[in-house]
Amino acid sequence: xxxxFSKISTNIEEIRRWCNSRISGKLLYLSADIRNARFKLAxxxxxxxxxxxxxxxxxxxxxxxxxxxxxYTGKTILLIIETHTRNTHYLSNVHTLKKLFxxxxxxxxxxxxxxxxxxxxxxxxxxxxxxxxxxxSGVIPxxxxxxxxxxxxxxxxxxxxxxxxLPSPLLGWWKRTKTxxxxxxxxxxxxxxxxxxxxxxxxxxxxxxxDNINFDTQESLARLADVVDGIIEKLQKNYxxxxxxxxxxxxxxxxxxxYGMGILTASSGKEILFMNRxxxxxxxxxxxxxxxxxxxxxxxxxxxxxxxxxPAESLMYSVLGKKIAFATRYNTKHDARQxxxxxxxxxxxxxxxxxxxxxxxIVSDLIIIAAEKEAQAVDDKNVAAPPNQAISDEINQLNxxxxxxxx
Numbered sequence: 001x002x003x004x005f006s007k008i009s010t011n012i013e014e015i016r017r018w019c020n021s022r023i024s025g026k027l028l029y030l031s032a033d034i035r036n037a038r039f040k041l042a043x044x045x046x047x048x049x050x051x052x053x054x055x056x057x058x059x060x061x062x063x064x065x066x067x068x069x070x071x072y073t074g075k076t077i078l079l080i081i082e083t084h085t086r087n088t089h090y091l092s093n094v095h096t097l098k099k100l101f102x103x104x105x106x107x108x109x110x111x112x113x114x115x116x117x118x119x120x121x122x123x124x125x126x127x128x129x130x131x132x133x134x135x136x137s138g139v140i141p142x143x144x145x146x147x148x149x150x151x152x153x154x155x156x157x158x159x160x161x162x163x164x165x166l167p168s169p170l171l172g173w174w175k176r177t178k179t180x181x182x183x184x185x186x187x188x189x190x191x192x193x194x195x196x197x198x199x200x201x202x203x204x205x206x207x208x209x210x211d212n213i214n215f216d217t218q219e220s221l222a223r224l225a226d227v228v229d230g231i232i233e234k235l236q237k238n239y240x241x242x243x244x245x246x247x248x249x250x251x252x253x254x255x256x257x258x259y260g261m262g263i264l265t266a267s268s269g270k271e272i273l274f275m276n277r278x279x280x281x282x283x284x285x286x287x288x289x290x291x292x293x294x295x296x297x298x299x300x301x302x303x304x305x306x307x308x309x310x311p312a313e314s315l316m317y318s319v320l321g322k323k324i325a326f327a328t329r330y331n332t333k334h335d336a337r338q339x340x341x342x343x344x345x346x347x348x349x350x351x352x353x354x355x356x357x358x359x360x361x362i363v364s365d366l367i368i369i370a371a372e373k374e375a376q377a378v379d380d381k382n383v384a385a386p387p388n389q390a391i392s393d394e395i396n397q398l399n400x401x402x403x404x405x406x407x
Contacts, residue, residue, distance in 0.1 A: 004198045009358045011196060018195065019365035025321030027375050028145065028166040032367045033329070033341065034314040034360065035301035039242060040202045041359050042301060043367050044251070045341075046181055048171045048375075049149040050317065052327070053100065054092040057350040060317070060325035061100060067319045069104035077101055078126065078133060078141035080111040082148050083118055091121055097147060109135055111144075113153050131162045150174045151257040170378045173257040178296045179209040184377075185370035192366060201238055203363055205299035206231050209255055213293055215280040218273075224252070225269030227297045232268060235299060249300035249337060252283065254292045263339045265300060303336045307348065311336040314354060315347075316364045321372070323364050326354035
């Protein structure tokens with residue numbers, strides 16, 4: 001393992017050129033949760049509609065503004081936000097994000113996608129006329145920026161508007177899944193690993209979807225248990241190859257969104273078959289009381305990163321293809337094998353030393369490359385087959401299934 005990681009440091013300039021030649025900078029922003037087990041380093045979640053910009057230090061925010069200014073300046077922007085009326089951290093994120101665009105000499109209007117008033121922040125509702133979004137005050141924005149992950153937002157509102165919308169609404173959780181992204185990441189890692197003679201497993205986590213899940217039926221639990229056992233079996237071979245003594249495990253989480261909700265760990269399929277009612281209920285719903293019918297079973301990575309003796313993980317933020325910050329999430333209530341994006345979490349806004357870690361730098365670039373590939377594939381598919389009756393039917397079905405008790 002040390003041989004593989006030392007290769008990155010030895011060939012860092014060549015690897016940087018390889019990565020930079022593949023990054024287009026077309027994706028507005030993203031964040032990624034990255035776990036470090038010392039023997040491997042890999043992303044476990046990648047968010048196309050990131051929050052948490054208020055946690056970043058002044059240097060990172062200034063860099064973000066400079067990057068935005070290079071591409072978008074002098075525009076009227078409608079920033080469509082979530083309707084977390086009681087989430088003060090998210091509202092702080094919105095204020096910061098608004099300022100980043102304003103500091104790049106743009107005019108920013110906060111768009112409220114619902115009729116629900118958002119306290120402590122000035123927003124405007126909006127409507128569509130002649131395929132253009134118009135705010136309640138009559139402003140026609142040049143650019144739509146989404147900071148709403150669309151797990152509960154009706155996508156038909158944005159699919160056919162003429163103004164540019166960043167990121168694409170087709171990347172929202174109403175349609176996107178985690179297992180849509182990770183194959184792009186694995187393929188990117190394999191290309192990278194083949195080029196530089198590295199083991200790709202050291203840079204990605206095994207993952208597999210389990211669809212059409214109903215946590216109240218034994219048939220669904222049995223299928224899920226089989227997927228868990230399949231990944232555990234593969235991990236046992238990898239652990240034996242590298243002499244890793246710890247017990248392999250997996251995370252089971254919602255395939256769309258999650259906000260750290262609906263996540264369990266397991267070391268065998270048997271644990272799934274004997275889940276109690278509380279555990280099944282925990283896996284059954286996510287943000288907005290949205291029912292979970294598809295999960296991702298993902299290789300568990302036991303973090304060896306600590307802050308103040310608490311287990312921690314890295315958060316990478318990028319803007320237009322450039323890394324702007326490496327933050328740290330640590331958790332005072334959970335251990336190194338558990339989900340740290342949960343009760344007890346705390347943040348360090350930027351850890352400068354991380355920016356100089358070659359492995360973290362390159363894995364972050366691979367994350368960005370894969371996300372851009374995913375976004376490009378979505379755009380290509382949409383150009384080839386623009387929103388039509390088939391997509392309308394899909395939207396109608398999703399709306400029918402959506403639980404309306406939001407937030």
